[in-house]
Amino acid sequence: MSTQREMKERNPWHRPVTIIITVIGVIAIVTLVTVLVIQNRTIAQKYKYGIVLDAGSSHTSLYIYQWPAEKDNNTGRVEQKHHCQVAGKGISSYTATPYKAGESLISCLKEAKENIPQKMHPETPLYLGATAGMRLLKLENSSASDEVFKAVEKTLRGFPFSYQGARLLAGQEEGAFGWVTVNYLDDRLTQGLETTGALDLGGASTQISFVSDEYNGSESPDNAVSFRLYGYDYTLYTHSFLCYGKDQALRLALAHQTKSGPTAITDPCFHNGYNETRHYAAVYDSPCVSDQKPQIVSETFIHLGGGNFTQCQEVIKSIFNFTSCRYSRCSFNGIFQPPLQGQFGAFSAYFFVMNFLNLTDTSVPLKTVMQKLSDYCATPWTQIKKEHDIPLKYLAEYCFSGTYILTLMMEGYNFTSETYSSIKYIQKIKNSDAGWTLGYMLNLTNMIPAEAPDSPPLTYTSYVSVVTVMAILLFVIFILILYSLWPKFNTEPKII
Numbered sequence: 001m002s003t004q005r006e007m008k009e010r011n012p013w014h015r016p017v018t019i020i021i022t023v024i025g026v027i028a029i030v031t032l033v034t035v036l037v038i039q040n041r042t043i044a045q046k047y048k049y050g051i052v053l054d055a056g057s058s059h060t061s062l063y064i065y066q067w068p069a070e071k072d073n074n075t076g077r078v079e080q081k082h083h084c085q086v087a088g089k090g091i092s093s094y095t096a097t098p099y100k101a102g103e104s105l106i107s108c109l110k111e112a113k114e115n116i117p118q119k120m121h122p123e124t125p126l127y128l129g130a131t132a133g134m135r136l137l138k139l140e141n142s143s144a145s146d147e148v149f150k151a152v153e154k155t156l157r158g159f160p161f162s163y164q165g166a167r168l169l170a171g172q173e174e175g176a177f178g179w180v181t182v183n184y185l186d187d188r189l190t191q192g193l194e195t196t197g198a199l200d201l202g203g204a205s206t207q208i209s210f211v212s213d214e215y216n217g218s219e220s221p222d223n224a225v226s227f228r229l230y231g232y233d234y235t236l237y238t239h240s241f242l243c244y245g246k247d248q249a250l251r252l253a254l255a256h257q258t259k260s261g262p263t264a265i266t267d268p269c270f271h272n273g274y275n276e277t278r279h280y281a282a283v284y285d286s287p288c289v290s291d292q293k294p295q296i297v298s299e300t301f302i303h304l305g306g307g308n309f310t311q312c313q314e315v316i317k318s319i320f321n322f323t324s325c326r327y328s329r330c331s332f333n334g335i336f337q338p339p340l341q342g343q344f345g346a347f348s349a350y351f352f353v354m355n356f357l358n359l360t361d362t363s364v365p366l367k368t369v370m371q372k373l374s375d376y377c378a379t380p381w382t383q384i385k386k387e388h389d390i391p392l393k394y395l396a397e398y399c400f401s402g403t404y405i406l407t408l409m410m411e412g413y414n415f416t417s418e419t420y421s422s423i424k425y426i427q428k429i430k431n432s433d434a435g436w437t438l439g440y441m442l443n444l445t446n447m448i449p450a451e452a453p454d455s456p457p458l459t460y461t462s463y464v465s466v467v468t469v470m471a472i473l474l475f476v477i478f479i480l481i482l483y484s485l486w487p488k489f490n491t492e493p494k495i496i
């Protein structure tokens with residue numbers, strides 16, 4: 001009995017005061033860690049938003065981006081939250097009724113209102129950028145393009161967002177912002193890693209953008225875009241070929257085949273059995289081909305399919321001009337291009353077309369890719385129609401588009417069977433679409449700083465772990481000190 005009492009008295013853990021201190025200590029640590037975690041999480045859950053409308057030649061898309069509010073103006077990841085495809089054609093097709101170009105955007109803007117918390121609407125920037133369709137319209141009829149912009153602006157101003165303007169993007173901007181998007185999403189810019197080139201194929205224009213050690217902007221300065229991003233300097237080579245998007249390239253190919261004004265053509269880029277009557281006026285209704293219009297023999301011609309990949313390649317080659325180059329080297333049409341360098345991301349129509357054709361795997365030898373495409377082009381139209389349930393207008397064009405893509409890359413840009421594997425067909429990177437819109441918004445909101453921002457030395461997880469471990473350690477030390485002093489505490493009451 002007395003030994004038990006002695007032991008109890010010697011062991012401080014049996015004293016109520018020790019138990020109370022321990023409980024208080026544990027509560028303190030739990031509270032500290034909980035406060036840390038909750039405090040940080042509440043901030044991280046608050047988002048800011050931005051909206052960009054991509055008014056392309058074939059259609060308009062609305063993108064909503066979001067980023068954590070406290071990482072504003074910092075390296076915080078901006079990501080795509082929502083995408084809405086506007087019904088109908090691109091805004092440049094509404095020349096006869098410009099107000100309808102504005103109206104066409106309403107349903108996507110309403111969707112945007114639903115996808116962004118109401119209290120954030122007034123501080124959400126809203127941008128519209130128009131590309132090659134509007135570039136062509138401006139060339140053709142500049143007052144019509146002004147009317148379309150006015151109509152679109154009127155609609156955009158009618159929404160509660162912070163309207164930042166609707167404008168025509170220059171080809172260099174379209175190429176450069178596509179490059180920024182790809183490299184931002186791949187996290188190459190903050191790290192100063194070797195960048196990825198960007199290949200964008202639209203309906204009316206196509207862009208190529210990459211960094212080459214052999215290009216500093218002195219030769220053909222129009223192709224240079226210089227940036228300082230996160231403390232690293234870049235001089236980008238970029239070029240946008242107007243009329244070489246896949247829809248205008250098809251017009252160029254048709255124009256080449258109807259030079260003499262025939263009543264029928266057998267087009268090797270369309271399937272055997274394909275047979276459509278086309279109006280000369282419709283084919284030549286674009287500034288890309290209007291000057292090549294033959295003296296009209298008849299109003300229409302019959303467009304027949306020949307289904308021959310090799311001959312299709314020859315037709316497509318003839319829409320490129322390789323004869324003149326006043327620089328050290330050129331891609332085509334006398335446009336300077338430095339040697340290709342590094343990896344490339346090929347997006348928008350590059351992806352749609354190659355994905356449809358099941359040809360996105362670039363580790364497959366180019367010869368095999370060409371053989372598969374050749375087989376596809378040689379498949380009769382009746383069989384193609386049976387095998388695929390998509391609108392016939394699009395279905396008919398995949399042989400042409402696939403052949404155009406390979407010819408543009410190999411003959412136009414000078415990729416080889418060796419460098420073909422440096423191309424990756426991409427649609428999205430980490431859930432955000434590859435395209436110029438994200439880069440455009442990052443630039444206009446100053447979200448990519450020129451200098452590397454001062455980042456906290458620890459990541460969030462390491463920070464919480466260090467604080468927790470330190471708190472526990474301090475508590476243990478405190479208890480040990482208390483324990484070592486305990487005999488003194490105990491002796492006095494014993495004497496009494």
Ligand SMILES: Nc1ncnc2c1ncn2[C@@H]1O[C@H](COP(=O)(O)OP(=O)(O)O)[C@@H](O)[C@H]1O
Pocket residue numbers: 055056057058059090131132133201202203204205206245246247348349352353356394
């Ligand atoms: N699912 C798809 N399959 C094939 N082509 C597509 C698909 N979706 C979009 N496209 C094509 O991608 C191109 C997009 O071009 P767009 O951005 O509208 O023009 P631009 O960039 O020249 O202004 C168009 O040729 C359009 O037909």
Ligand SMILES: [Ca+2]
Pocket residue numbers: 056057131201202203348
């Ligand atoms: Ca586009």
